[in-house]
Amino acid sequence: SQQGEEDPQALSIQEGENATMNCSYKTSINNLQWYRQNSGRGLVHLILIRSNEREKHSGRLRVTLDTSKKSSSLLITASRAADTASYFCATVRETSGSRLTFGEGTQLTVNP
Amino acid sequence: NAGVTQTPKFQVLKTGQSMTLQCAQDMNHNSMYWYRQDPGMGLRLIYYSASEGTTDKGEVPNGYNVSRLNKREFSLRLESAAPSQTSVYFCASTRGSGGFYNEQFFGPGTRLTVL
Numbered sequence: 001s002q003q004g005e006e007d008p009q010a011l012s013i014q015e016g017e018n019a020t021m022n023c024s025y026k027t028s029i030n031n032l033q034w035y036r037q038n039s040g041r042g043l044v045h046l047i048l049i050r051s052n053e054r055e056k057h058s059g060r061l062r063v064t065l066d067t068s069k070k071s072s073s074l075l076i077t078a079s080r081a082a083d084t085a086s087y088f089c090a091t092v093r094e095t096s097g098s099r100l101t102f103g104e105g106t107q108l109t110v111n112p
Numbered sequence: 113n114a115g116v117t118q119t120p121k122f123q124v125l126k127t128g129q130s131m132t133l134q135c136a137q138d139m140n141h142n143s144m145y146w147y148r149q150d151p152g153m154g155l156r157l158i159y160y161s162a163s164e165g166t167t168d169k170g171e172v173p174n175g176y177n178v179s180r181l182n183k184r185e186f187s188l189r190l191e192s193a194a195p196s197q198t199s200v201y202f203c204a205s206t207r208g209s210g211g212f213y214n215e216q217f218f219g220p221g222t223r224l225t226v227l
Contacts (some may be wrong), residue, residue, distance in 0.1 A: 033215060042116075042202055043155070045193035088154055098143050098162070098206050098214055099170070102154035 005103055006089055012109040019076040021106040023089030024069075030092045032065055033100065034074050037086045046074075046087075079110045114138055116219035118203050124225045125193045133188040133222050135203030143206045144186035145170075145216065146178060148199040155202060161186055193226045200224070 006023050013019055017106055023032070035043040036050045049056045049065045049072065056063045060076040086107050090100040116137045125131055137144065142163050147155035147170075157170030160178040175197060177189045186205075190197060201222045206214040 035218075040221075042220045043204075043216075044218070045215035048215055090154075098208055098216075099145075099157060099160060100155075100216060101171075102147075102156070104152070104154045 004086070006106045008106060009104070010029075010107045010109070012111065013079055014111050015079060015081055017079055017110075018084070018109070019079050019108055021074045021087050021089075021108070023072045023074070023103055025072075025089075025091050025103075026070065027091075028094050030065060030068075030094050032063075033074050033090045033092070034061075034063060034072075035088045037088065037105070039085070043088065077110075079108075081110050081112045084108060084110050116203055116205055116217050118201075118219035118222050120222060121220065122197075122223045123156075124227065125190075126227050127194060129193050130189065130191050131193065131224075133201055133203075133224075134185070134189075135187065135202075136185045136218070137205040138184065139205060139217065140147060140183070141205035141207050142183070143207075143208060143214075144146065145204040146176075146188045147202045147204065148197075149170065149202060149221075150199050152167045158188065163178070185206070190224075195226045198224060216217070 011084045027067045033048045034046045037043045060077045065072045086105045088105045119134045133176040145160040146158040149155050159178040161167045174190045180186050204216040206216045208214040
């Protein structure tokens with residue numbers, strides 16, 4: 001079963017707008033990671049946030065983590081057409097070592 | 113530095129045939145993983161190898177076997193392919209062995225169709 005659930009499943013925005021994707025999970029985690037997958041390609045790691053962190057930034061990306069609600073959000077600011085991809089959250093459970101459990105992803109389309 | 117490489121890129125099998133998917137990484141990573149991705153879904157872990165010489169089952173191991181040939185290579189074998197194994201297969205690796213803070217690096221995937 002999938003640990004993470006992303007919403008929305010699909011998001012379509014215009015270039016320059018911000019995109020927000022959410023992820024919820026069920027069990028206690030050690031960290032949560034976000035990955036991007038371009039069509040027909042492998043996944044690329046974007047950002048990792050640990051369970052004792054609340055917010056993290058990397059360039060145009062901002063990730064928040066609320067362990068009390070078991071949820072995370074990924075914000076992409078000033079989106080570009082090149083940001084069009086599927087975005088997945090993945091959790092490392094406290095008991096799973098380095099194994100990742102993926103959500104089903106959000107398909108983001110940024111229209112030029 | 114090629115990262116994680118997978119062969120083949122595409123494969124079509126008939127039901128009952130066998131094949132081995134190959135994966136290699138040149139980053140001196142300890143842990144390696146095999147996932148499958150079905151349409152519109154996230155990745156599900158098939159098998160993983162936390163370190164050279166060890167392998168463990170993931171979420172969906174039935175119908176598959178793996179071999180950690182050495183630190184660089186981790187292969188996935190389908191002994192008797194079934195249509196339900198039609199999927200895209202990804203190999204990944206990570207630096208740590210049991211460490212909690214490591215990102216995974218993914219290969220480009222193998223698209224497998226079983227007729």
